[in-house]
Amino acid sequence: MVCRGRFHTYSLTYRSEKYWPQKGIDLKNKRIAVIGTGASGVQTIQETGRDAKHLTVYQRTPNYALPMNQRPINEIENERQKKEGDFDKAFKNVYTTFAGFNYDFDKKNTFDVTPEEREKFYHWLLVDNGGFMFWLANYDDTYKNKEANLEVSTKPSHFARRLDPV
Numbered sequence: 271m272v273c274r275g276r277f278h279t280y281s282l283t284y285r286s287e288k289y290w291p292q293k294g295i296d297l298k299n300k301r302i303a304v305i306g307t308g309a310s311g312v313q314t315i316q317e318t319g320r321d322a323k324h325l326t327v328y329q330r331t332p333n334y335a336l337p338m339n340q341r342p343i344n345e346i347e348n349e350r351q352k353k354e355g356d357f358d359k360a361f362k363n364v365y366t367t368f369a370g371f372n373y374d375f376d377k378k379n380t381f382d383v384t385p386e387e388r389e390k391f392y393h394w395l396l397v398d399n400g401g402f403m404f405w406l407a408n409y410d411d412t413y414k415n416k417e418a419n420l421e422v423s424t425k426p427s428h429f430a431r432r433l434d435p436v
Contacts, residue, residue, distance in 0.1 A: 287314060299323040307333040339400025369406045379411040380418035392422070 285295065287310040302322045304314050307329045319325045343351075351357060360372040367374040380388065388409075395404040411418045 297321045302326070303328065306330070309333075336396065336402075336404050337400045339397075367406075369402070371402060371406055373403060373407040375406070375408060375410045375412070378409055380409040380415065380421055382409075388421070 283295075297318050298321045300322055301324045302318050303326045304311055304318070305328045307315070307327065311327075311329075312333055312335045315325065315327055363372050364370050376391075383391070391409075392404070395407060399407075408422060409418060412422050413419060
């Protein structure tokens with residue numbers, strides 16, 4: 271695609287994540303622009319930002335993205351979980367939780383514990399476990415109490431890290 275500006279002509283390649291080539295694209299030292307920070311945009315930014323000479327992100331509304339902390343489960347661990355009944359327990363448990371996950375809100379309220387205990391708990395949820403736990407296994411009043419919600423969304427040091435893809 272060629273774009274003509276008032277003083278310059280630019281040659282560019284347009285790619286949509288939907289039609290991304292299976293073999294990938296060489297993005298080393300390219301100037302890249304990503305439009306939008308939905309699920310695909312967040313993933314594209316993380317991956318392309320490593321190699322890009324320059325990355326520009328056009329964003330209307332900030333996205334709330336949490337690390338999933340997914341990992342492969344080897345065959346030995348998988349067999350152990352089956353043998354010990356972990357899967358059966360998990361499948362029974364999901365019918366008893368708010369969101370149908372294998373965990374539920376903590377029974378304590380946010381300000382029932384010290385700031386140090388909260389920080390440790392947030393770290394356990396966000397860093398040690400990841401995924402939806404930070405959202406759905408947090409303190410019971412996280413979504414019922416404005417101060418508790420503000421505490422969980424702004425205070426943990428885990429949110430202070432810079433979002434720098436390089």
